[in-house]
Amino acid sequence: MSIFTKTTGQAVAQNRPMPRVWKTPTSRACWLWLSFSLLLYLVIFALYLAAIKTQAFPGPFNQPLLSFGIVAFVLVLATGTYSLRRRFARGLPGKAQDWLWMHTWIGIVALLIALLHENFTHILNNYCQNLSCFGNAYWGTGALLALAALVFTGIIGRLLDRWQAHTIARDANTNGVGIARAIEERILELEYEIERLAAGKTEPFKAYCLQALDAGADTSIRVPLLDAREMPDFQRASQTLQTRQQFVLSLQRQQRARFIIRTWRSIHISVSCLALVIITFHAVMELLTNVFHILHI
């Protein structure tokens, strides 16, 4: 198929949804951890309902809501073990994807349980008047909001992963060579071909090729006046330059998608480090003061 028909075909293909016939199976761990998380939340929620029915002023300093906070903290730590599996202790059992599903569902349910722990005070009531409320209860408010931001960035990240991965997949399926690595090799081959075609030619020919290589999609480069003997090679070079440009655009699309994926992951990791510090501070201080009564402040 020539590049010209492929251009039109590509445009059509880009607009048409990519057929998805073959699918890699979703791990069973996804459903197992989802079930576990739902079950855990339902149990905690049942206890919460019992508490608000039987207690006059249920709050995070009284049982069972206090225990919900401890549960939420444990779940946050469990969620963080994904980083261990991913980076430090790769020999741990289970597939990385199973740990990611655990990380995802446990993380979401940790936030939900944290909201139960503080009885939805900070999202339903007009409790936080200014930024100083962040420091209340040993940065409890800050911990909750940090956890919310963490879960939010995580969910957005997963959705972005899917979206951008699909962008890359569609591009790889239609560009004729595949993923970014293959495109880079192909661009290199085309550039070699252009160099070979330009070798031994007149200066205008070479200048045009160099300009076209540098200009990219800019079509304002004037076609030089060439000898008739150079025209066949010039036509081939022009076609090759157009083909190269198509691949350059495809590479840029894929690299942009990867950039989005990686950037959002960096944001999520940065937020997670901060959130972990705040949540751990709040949890440790609350444990030391209000649970174990070791500190009397």
Add this chain to the structure above:
Amino acid sequence: MQKMPSRKQAPVVGIEHRPDLRPLTEDEVRFEVDMCIGCDRCMNACPVPMSSLVHIADLNRATISDEISPLVARFTDECVMCGSCVPVCPVDNHRDLLMLSLKQRLGVSWDGSVDMNRLLDYLPPGWNLSLLVSRLREQPMFSDPQIVPENYLLHMVTTSKMLSLLPGSVLVREGEYGRSMYFLLEGHCELTSVGSDGTVLPVAVLRRGEYLGEQGMLTGQQRNATARARTACVVLEVPEQVMQRLMELVPAVRRFFGQLNNARSIESLLGRMALFQGIAAADLYRIAEETQVRQYDRDERLFSEDGPGGPLRESMHIILEGFVKVARRTTAGTGHHKSDERIIAYRQGGDYFAGGLDLLGDGRAVTVTTITRARVAEIPRRTLLALLERYPEVNQRFTMRLQQYRDAASAASTGIFDPLVLSRTEVADPSQEAEARAGLRSLVGGGVVEGTEVLVIDLDKCIHCNECEEACARRHGHSRMNRKGMVVGNISIATACRQCQDPVCMLCSRAGIARLPSGEVYITESCIGCGICAERCPYDNISIMTLEDEVNAPDTWQRFSNFFTKGSGKERGHRSLPILHSSAAPGPLNTRPSSNGYDELRKKVAIKCDLCAGYDNQACVQSCPTGAAIRVQPTTFFGSTEDILRRREQ
């Protein structure tokens, strides 16, 4: 000018991978030796470990005179004719052809004396040399001493393994891969097979003078029966490389096994084909005897729809193994890759063509070309005519099938649909059909369906984090896979060994590449990195690593940052390929002990995916955070060729 010693016309073995070799004349040899400037680059590039001990001057002298040192003789014997010495020569000498001339002069090592001490060590208690030879002569392919000299038999024994089995011991298991042959020298062995309902069925009892394992040796397929010793047995286990050497030296042995294997394949296949149901076993056997089996390499044409390459009418081609593409002539420039041929279908083992007609398609004349290595049975015209005359029902089936396809093809002239499914009347979307065929072409034409364990990546899930490659590198010292590969729909076929059903890479005289009984194709300790397997792999899934490619030990800061990026657990990043620092084990044909440690150090090694053999999981699949990378069996995951077309049309 030194006169070259007269050359013996001894056969040269171990050059099946170089069919294009043309021996040099004496003048050419002399010229090239004169041109040599002694830079030793060829010896540096040579992957044979002992090349570091051989000087080019000694080699040149040996090539043109009778002064052949034992070291040069041994080096010549170990030369695998990989051709690595040729591109590095600054004066464009053909060092490989010079080695060929030296090999021809020195002859085959099997023509020389046998290491009797080694041989006597092999004999079981109570056995002597004459008993051993007499037992071997009882084997039908070794019976004639004029054809198979005793020296060859003795060399075969010294490079094989003598097994003494207790009753009940299992020799081979059904379903396992293996390429060794077994010759029964004493005792009885029973062959059993598991039926479709799981019951163990007796197949045969082998006695002294019989053999087993020839199908695995020839084709590399799984064992089709379990062999168990019924009594105490003495069995000679002959590695595939040793058998190949013998078959190269004695073509009659190759013919023996070839004819046997071909006849069995054809009989078995014909017995399963619907067209040939009802034919007596004796007639099937006769057809098998009269049928010619031809081996085709990749991209070889079986026959054309027109022109001199066309088959005789009423002859029949049956594909025993491999994949072929079926094409038809079309307007120039509109066909596959702008050619004048349009691929209309793909066929595999078990499919057939009668008289050059695509009986499984539209029944019209086609051009058939192999995609993978293929074995094709060609039933001659007279045999087929005799069969059709003797069995009118078979004739009727042929005629009916042809008429059925012709009727369907004419009814389908206004639309594009599968003529086999007559119930479908709607016209499929041509653009979807084109896309389906493009996907199918990629899968079959790209050899994906030839594999048994293909690494695929779902690009809809892949976040391109490279964890798969990094995990592979952590585990094995160097990544054996590459995410880059053919893309079909949302699936990317990664560049990693596909463990093909018929691995063309497994042609190593040193047994440097082998297959585990469970099926994983792996690089053994004998590998010297000559690159022959890498060249043969049609999918570029084998890489050659040299010692110079190794990265220097990281500095302190790199080690600190590696702690966070590569981890510190069980799978800490290796600093080097472990195998590169071990000695190369001798191949099965190499029986000489090494003179010192230096001649065993390898310079290069092949690396390829072996499905993480020895581990309980695959690093790439294990480490993928989104589950995008999985190993699949192509026919299960992608479906048969017909399934793929039908599914894409829905």
